[in-house]
Ligand SMILES: NC(=O)NCCC(=O)O
């Protein structure tokens with residue numbers, strides 16, 4: 001089993017990099033705070049006898065040698081970047097839980113046939129650079145490295161420049177890295193495990209998700225002197241579309257979700273009728289066909305708003321991540337591991353995207369969930385129990401050893 | 407009469423300070439661009455034999471001496487600051503039109519009993535620092551200088567620091583400056599004069615206006631893993647309030663207007679359910695009682711949205727500028743001046759706020775409007791005809807001389 005105390009101490013220690021006054025973390029990918037936690041990752045893994053490298057997308061790999069040099073590594077991983085107002089657990093539990101596994105192997109002198117490798121993926125959150133899971137996506141061949149490097153944040157900074165800027169653009173081409181299996185430990189980020197008092201979620205797959213960028217163009221006008229009838233108010237049109245996303249999600253399927261998370265209003269002045277709004281839409285459901293129907297409904301509403309208001313509305317699909325089912329053998333290994341510790345467990349489908357989504361395309365993959373308080377995530381108040389974090393890492397350890405023995 | 411060609415050339419020359427690619431101006435108050443145009447104002451007025459000073463709020467005064475040193479000045483003025491995506495005429499026509507008057511007096515050697523003074527007011531737009539007409543408000547005793555200096559922009563920069571930063575915090579205490587009358591030339595910023603083919607608007611008053619700051623507090627959540635039923639989405643609540651502002655304005659009176667111009671969404675990340683939104687509301691009507699009823703309706707809607715959604719909504723009234731009627735004698739002087747040139751004219755009430763609103767509280771005041779294309783203002787495409795600008799400045803000249811002779 002892992003050392004739960006050391007794991008918890010690692011969580012608290014790394015939470016300093018980008019700590020916010022409200023007890024959360026602001027550690028956007030490829031920022032100075034991200035560099036700090038990456039440097040910590042290198043130091044800490046090297047102290048456990050691992051060789052640490054990084055690839056051309058900045059993904060970090062900490063490798064513990066196996067007894068059979070010809071076998072590819074069993075991998076574990078997640079991410080250390082956070083949302084602008086993120087918590088101390090999202091992604092972090094997966095990386096530091098993997099570190100606890102490496103530590104347990106190291107301190108017990110346990111040998112494995114395969115190398116065991118821990119991965120810290122770059123830009124999982126997709127908050128600074130859209131879309132999410134960008135670098136595991138390049139690793140898996142879903143995106144080209146060229147398109148990923150050319151992504152820009154909302155200030156126009158290129159991904160490549162930010163990556164070079166923190167010194168983590170590596171020589172190994174992203175994806176040129178054989179793997180035998182991939183396991184990812186994560187907090188659920190939803191309310192189910194806590195509500196049902198389960199310690200372990202045996203993740204069978206991840207729901208489908210699509211991201212859109214919407215631009216609404218009207219006409220700047222004077223807030224005092226432009227009669228209501230002569231306005232083309234881009235923000236009023238946007239308000240109708242925000243409400244449409246909400247009602248479409250509520251209507252189309254019991255579990256469907258829809259969110260407008262990012263919005264930029266222009267020129268954003270109190271006495272100017274807004275002439276342009278840019279916003280994002282996030283639509284998800286476990287059934288990809290439901291997402292298609294939600295998109296159709298949203299496009300129909302947008303066309304109607306445009307024709308009624310004289311606004312010009314463009315909708316661009318910028319990310320499409322279809323629903324994924326994980327590898328049955330890996331799922332089974334997690335289920336058996338949970339049983340072996342007698343942890344209460346249930347099968348679960350992930351509502352959030354994870355690097356495991358793209359890894360599932362190139363190697364046998366699955367995930368392990370643990371509960372988080374109130375199901376709250378992407379929030380500075382995100383919280384998880386020490387015992388659950390330890391339990392998750394124990395299951396990760398056992399599943400990795402199981403995969404090594406197969 | 408004024409030299410219309412020189413006046414137009416001044417408009418084009420000053421439009422360089424903060425010029426935007428789309429042909430507009432971005433010259434937010436107390437920025438480097440504002441400093442540049444202020445320096446130009448000093449140079450140009452001094453070349454016409456004026457003495458140029460500025461007060462503790464940065465208001466600039468260009469004074470042409472009169473024959474009777476004991477008389478206070480007849481003043482003209484407006485502002486040279488603009489919206490983030492402003493045009494070349496809003497405010498600017500008033501200042502440069504006043505400059506054309508000074509030039510006409512200077513070049514003709516015409517003597518006046520009163521000094522004639524041109525004022526460039528600081529922060530009329532209210533875009534960088536709310537509210538609008540801040541420094542004429544201090545001049546007129548509506549705001550204290552202390553509260554004005556302590557205002558901050560959306561980045562937290564204090565008004566006082568910005569003023570000192572561009573070198574325009576003067577020694578004369580704002581308001582310690584006797585005036586005999588105030589005339590302000592301005593583009594209409596609305597569609598009426600153009601639609602009725604009138605050259606001159608004889609402005610009889612300005613409608614009432616109130617600004618509010620609204621904060622909607624919900625709970626940050628994961629866009630994929632938070633079920634719709636468990637969300638407290640501050641942006642969805644805000645969307646309802648934006649629509650409410652629109653429908654309240656449409657419903658309460660034929661001429662009423664309501665605008666949400668500024669909106670800040672937090673944390674503003676594509677996959678985070680927004681936990682907090684800050685936005686402005688602008689409500690206006692020529693009848694102050696209508697504004698009170700609109701406010702009541704808005705507060706009622708907000709209370710309902712809050713109770714239905716679990717969001718916390720606070721509404722703060724941050725600016726209240728009641729409807730103003732201008733001085734009958736000044737209005738008459740403008741009407742006679744327009745008639746003397748045979749310019750087609752009509753009475754009009756201003757939908758926009760102007761420094762004349764606060765000056766009306768301390769001295770006989772009125773305004774002169776000229777048409778602008780399509781009534782479009784607070785827009786980079788704002789445009790006016792050379793002949794109309796010249797006509798407006800001619801009326802200003804005649805009205806000033808009329809006041810001087812009374
Ligand atoms: N786990 C996580 O929060 N990932 C962000 C990607 C997503 O939006 O689901």
Ligand SMILES: NC(=O)NCCC(=O)O
Pocket residue numbers: 222223224271496497530531532538539595757758759760
């Ligand atoms: N003239 C003008 O645009 N002033 C800004 C103040 C207002 O919002 O009306």
